[in-house]
Amino acid sequence: MPNDYRQFLLNNNGGVVNDQTFFVEGLGQEVLMDVFYGIAIFHGRTLNIDYWLQEYKGEIGGNELVIGRDPGGHQLLYITEGEDKGIYYWDANYFFAQSSEQGNTYFVADSFMAFCESLRDFKLPQEVPSDRIRPSRLLLMNSTPWGKNSEQAMQAFEQQIGFALPADYRLFLLESNGAELLNQSFFAQGLDQQIKLQVLFGLHNTASRGLMLAYWLAEYKEELGPDTLLIGKDRGGNFLLYTVAGEEQGIYYWDARGFFPQSADGGGNTYFVADDFTAFCQALRDYSPPVA
Numbered sequence: 001m002p003n004d005y006r007q008f009l010l011n012n013n014g015g016v017v018n019d020q021t022f023f024v025e026g027l028g029q030e031v032l033m034d035v036f037y038g039i040a041i042f043h044g045r046t047l048n049i050d051y052w053l054q055e056y057k058g059e060i061g062g063n064e065l066v067i068g069r070d071p072g073g074h075q076l077l078y079i080t081e082g083e084d085k086g087i088y089y090w091d092a093n094y095f096f097a098q099s100s101e102q103g104n105t106y107f108v109a110d111s112f113m114a115f116c117e118s119l120r121d122f123k124l125p126q127e128v129p130s131d132r133i134r135p136s137r138l139l140l141m142n143s144t145p146w147g148k149n150s151e152q153a154m155q156a157f158e159q160q161i162g163f164a165l166p167a168d169y170r171l172f173l174l175e176s177n178g179a180e181l182l183n184q185s186f187f188a189q190g191l192d193q194q195i196k197l198q199v200l201f202g203l204h205n206t207a208s209r210g211l212m213l214a215y216w217l218a219e220y221k222e223e224l225g226p227d228t229l230l231i232g233k234d235r236g237g238n239f240l241l242y243t244v245a246g247e248e249q250g251i252y253y254w255d256a257r258g259f260f261p262q263s264a265d266g267g268g269n270t271y272f273v274a275d276d277f278t279a280f281c282q283a284l285r286d287y288s289p290p291v292a
């Protein structure tokens with residue numbers, strides 16, 4: 001091992017990194033650091049370098065080490081010799097839009113010492129104007145705020161999905177961490193009736209993983225576009241989609257279960273609702289039962 005990294009392991013044997021970031025030029029963004037792996041750590045096998053060497057045995061070279069990760073599970077690779085010597089950020093799961101089978105590793109530093117010197121204090125993003133923080137007509141029921149580390153966890157989630165969330169939706173998650181809604185409905189273009197909203201998903205929920213954005217992202221990963229999230233559901237188990245970038249940007253209602261007859265006619269099963277999260281919340285109305 002290079003002397004500086006060998007000495008770090010002898011002195012510290014890995015470690016948790018609190019509120020420090022490094023810049024990945026190939027991605028054009030700061031990345032939050034989480035942990036450096038060590039050797040013979042008995043209370044967690046995934047904190048050991050040799051665990052990851054076995055896990056990625058067929059994917060990394062003989063002069064490469066997996067030395068740490070970010071909170072989203074992306075790894076730091078250390079190529080210890082040769083022309084490509086240095087530390088790299090490895091997007092093994094292709095979460096970032098820049099990553100593909102042609103390339104998913106990004107140079108960070110020439111050596112371990114240079115990487116450590118590049119770490120910077122985590123900074124909160126600039127505030128969003130107050131009129132974008134609390135969209136109107138959103139009735140929060142049993143929302144679950146998630147503590148002082150919410151901003152760090154938010155950045156970790158954005159690193160995991162590979163894109164930044166729109167500012168108004170991001171702040172809604174930071175303030176409210178999702179919500180159950182009482183007696184609120186919306187209209188979707190192409191469906192001539194009210195749809196009663198049940199829940200907006202959050203980032204963390206100890207009561208049910210089915211209330212978490214990450215759960216639904218993994219559940220429907222093969223069916224969702226690269227910039228799309230499942231952000232909520234109605235009482236019939238159909239979903240709200242949020243495409244956050246591109247020509248199709250906006251919030252859509254996804255009749256995943258084929259409940260509406262319009263969805264069975266071959267014309268598709270997603271219906272436009274609003275341009276953005278604030279517009280969606282402003283469009284919410286008190287639910288009125290249909291007249292018999």
